[in-house]
Amino acid sequence: MNIILIGPPGVGKGTQAKFLVEAYNIPQISTGDMLRANVREATPLGTEAKKFMNAGQLVPDSVILGMMKSRFSEPDCDAGYILDGFPRTIPQAEGLEDLLNDMGQQIDSVLVLDVNHEEIIKRLSSRRSCKECDTVYNLLFDPTTSEGICDKCEGMLYQRDDDKPETIRQRLDVYTNQTSPLISFYTQKGLVKKINGAGKIDAVKKRMLSAL
Ligand SMILES: [Zn+2]
Numbered sequence: 515m516n517i518i519l520i521g522p523p524g525v526g527k528g529t530q531a532k533f534l535v536e537a538y539n540i541p542q543i544s545t546g547d548m549l550r551a552n553v554r555e556a557t558p559l560g561t562e563a564k565k566f567m568n569a570g571q572l573v574p575d576s577v578i579l580g581m582m583k584s585r586f587s588e589p590d591c592d593a594g595y596i597l598d599g600f601p602r603t604i605p606q607a608e609g610l611e612d613l614l615n616d617m618g619q620q621i622d623s624v625l626v627l628d629v630n631h632e633e634i635i636k637r638l639s640s641r642r643s644c645k646e647c648d649t650v651y652n653l654l655f656d657p658t659t660s661e662g663i664c665d666k667c668e669g670m671l672y673q674r675d676d677d678k679p680e681t682i683r684q685r686l687d688v689y690t691n692q693t694s695p696l697i698s699f700y701t702q703k704g705l706v707k708k709i710n711g712a713g714k715i716d717a718v719k720k721r722m723l724s725a726l
Contacts, residue, residue: 515540515594515726516619518601520697521627522689524634524682525711526718527598530627533719534596541590545578545600552581559584579609586617594622602692607699623726624700626693627711627718631686639679642671 515538521527531542552560553567559580563573578600586595601607614620640653642662646669651658658665675681700706707725711718 540594542596629711641677644669
């Protein structure tokens with residue numbers, strides 16, 4: 515089962531990916547982790563990537579795809595994998611398709627976690643962090659015992675810039691602009707399964723597993 519997982523920031527994509535890992539016993543492949551591992555181990559592609567990174571440039575798709583090819587060939591990918599954070603663009607999706615064709619593989623499903631943006635904004639902008647110990651609370655689901663004060667260390671709570679509604683809205687706009695062409699690309703291939711990402715983690719998990 516080769517899966518691409520797409521979802522906006524703040525819908526618990528990481529948590530849902532872990533459920534898929536457990537359910538299908540396949541690894542989650544994050545491009546960022548893969549890139550860092552290649553650089554750390556100084557593989558030929560990692561060394562190549564590092565040149566671009568040091569120059570402050572994006573690592574070319576061809577380098578990333580080369581890393582993917584060797585990652586897909588590792589034994590833990592025998593039963594498939596979950597791609598998270600890749601592809602992000604149509605050229606990357608096309609490159610991935612060519613690579614998989616060469617390897618005699620294909621993408622089986624593109625799962626799109628779908629949540630109303632206003633709901634995400636409401637949820638994320640209700641987060642408050644402790645100034646002292648960085649514990650994160652949520653005014654809606656996980657409030658502190660006394661308002662504005664950390665349960666663990668009695669530090670003051672504040673709203674991080676990342677959790678401000680305007681910042682979240684901006685990130686969601688970027689996400690929509692970036693992913694809508696990809697979603698159309700995979701919809702044309704009949705691979706997209708939209709999952710309602712609203713509500714409890716467990717409910718989303720059930721919907722996701724029954725969609726596959
Ligand atoms: Zn604290």
